[in-house]
Amino acid sequence: MYVCVCHAVKEAEIKAAVESGCGDLSALGKSLGVGTRCGLCRCEAQSIIDHMNRHGFENMSVLEYGAKEVSAPMPA
Ligand code: FES
Numbered sequence: 001m002y003v004c005v006c007h008a009v010k011e012a013e014i015k016a017a018v019e020s021g022c023g024d025l026s027a028l029g030k031s032l033g034v035g036t037r038c039g040l041c042r043c044e045a046q047s048i049i050d051h052m053n054r055h056g057f058e059n060m061s062v063l064e065y066g067a068k069e070v071s072a073p074m075p076a
Pocket of ligand 1: 003004005006007033034035036037038039040041042
């Protein structure tokens with residue numbers, strides 16, 4: 001499932017980046033571009049970071065923390 005449509009970044013990529021040390025939105029933005037264009041994904045990306053920090057890095061689905069579909073135009 002895409003979290004950041006603007007940069008075509010999926011949940012799994014965000015989780016891997018957080019596991020690799022990207023501990024906040026700023027780091028995710030620098031690493032993957034998440035949240036650096038329209039910004040609609042920032043809340044969802046922060047939810048993933050928060051969830052992983054609270055519950056560890058066990059396998060989780062985006063549905064576990066109440067994700068909403070990102071509705072942003074696809075990048076050209
Ligand atoms: S959806 Fe992530 S910056 Fe637009």
